[in-house]
Amino acid sequence: MDHGGNREIHTEAVVISIERDWSTDSLMKVMEARMKSRPVLLNPDSVSVAEGGLVYSGRKIEPELVIVRRLKPSHLQSGLTSSVLRGLEEGCKVINRFQAIATAANKGESSVILAKRGIPVPRFLVTRDFEEAWRFVREEGxxxxxPLYGFQGVGLRIITSEDKDKLIDQIGSSDPIYLxxxxxxxxxxxxxxVAGKKPVAAMKRITGNDWRTNLARGGRAKPWKPSQKTINIAVQAVDALGLDYGAVDLVGDLKLVMEINGTPGWRGLQSVAEVNVAERLTEIFLGEG
Ligand SMILES: Nc1ncnc2c1ncn2[C@@H]1O[C@H](COP(=O)(O)OP(=O)(O)O)[C@@H](O)[C@H]1O
Ligand SMILES: [Mg+2]
Structure with missing residues (x-):
């Protein structure tokens, strides 16, 4: 029976994540130790939103801080997730904001914003037009x-000026092509x-047996001390996408910005970092950093 007095979950902070993975767990533990009330971990699929905001198990939650730790790619197009997170952004600090996470996840949108802001990125093209795509491939060699929304190196393909037929097949599919x-x-x-406009940790990702360095593709983490110039580029890149924190991937000797993750984990980074990443992030998220 509902006595009415118990309709609200009192907490300062909510962490949104599809699972309590390693990074989420380390963050929750540090937040539990640092905050007055216990942070609440919520799965984005198990929350609802009403005129008063976030609802969970029939109870309203009005946190002061929300950390979006890990979403599924499908959540970026989910009307429930956007409603919940955009609703929370009215009156509470949400890190990162939904729109910024979605922009970072879209390789076309993020590349064009970074390029327009003068951040060094590899040349790219997003198109449905075969002639345009073929011209680009011939120019670049x-x-x-x-995939426009990809992760862990899945679905990447190398195309050279010998591969006209491969390109024709790709353009024929329904999605626009990102080159x-x-x-x-x-x-x-x-x-x-990067968090709070500062570098928190950095690593090299060394190739395994694959040209892709994703840890999921056999890449290995090694310590790295980037130059101040590269750090500045990374900080500007995160800011350009409207992210409070993000992981910036840099490629080649010129350290061009390849992509930015708006919901990064840090297990690999922590394995080589000098600082406790979850502690640094918590300090920055709580405005103490
Ligand atoms: N333009 C590129 N030149 C060289 N290597 C690349 C390039 N793009 C991607 N890679 C390699 O493939 C990996 C995955 O690419 P990325 O764009 O980060 O996609 P994902 O989102 O799937 O991680 C990168 O970490 C990098 O090692
Ligand atoms: Mg990547």
Whole structure:
């Protein structure tokens, strides 16, 4: 029976994540130790939204801080997730904001914003037009085709000026095509985690048996001390997408910005970092950093 007095869950902070994975767990533990009330972990599929805001198990929650830790790609197009998160943004600090996460996840949208802001990115093209795509491939010689919303290196394909038929097949499908100039690298890419306009940790991702350095593709984490110039680029890139924090992937000797993750985990980074990443992030999220 509902006595009416119990209709609200009192908490300062909510963490939204599809699971209590390693990074989420380390963040929750630090937040529990640092905050007056216990943070609440919520799955984006198990929450509802009403005129008063977030509802969970028939109870209203009005946190002061929301950390969006991990979503599924489908949540970016989910009207429920956008309603919940946009609703929370009215009157509470949400890190990162839904729109910024969605912009970062879209490789076309993020690339064009970064390029327009003067941030060095590999040349790219998003198109449905075969002639345009073929011109780009011939100009560049070697390009990488990627899903517009991809992750962990899944679905990436190298296309060269020998591969006209491959390109015709790809253009025939219903999605627009994202092409990016292939950047030669000497065995590794860089990643910098930025929060509150500051670098938190950085690593090299060394290639395994694959040209992709994703840890999911056998890449290995090694410590890295990026130059101040590269750090500045990473900080500007995160800011340009409207993110409070994000992981910036940099490719090639020139350290061009390849992509930015608006909901990054940090297990690989923590394995080589000098700082406790969850502690640094919590300090920054609580405005103490
Ligand atoms: N333009 C490129 N030149 C060279 N290597 C690339 C390029 N684009 C991607 N890669 C390699 O493939 C990996 C995955 O690419 P990325 O764009 O980050 O997609 P995902 O979102 O799937 O991680 C990168 O970490 C990098 O090692
Ligand atoms: Mg990547």
């Amino acid at each position: 070697k390009v990488v085709q990627k 990016q100039s292939y950047i030669e690298k000497s065995g590794w890419d860089g990643r910098i985690l």
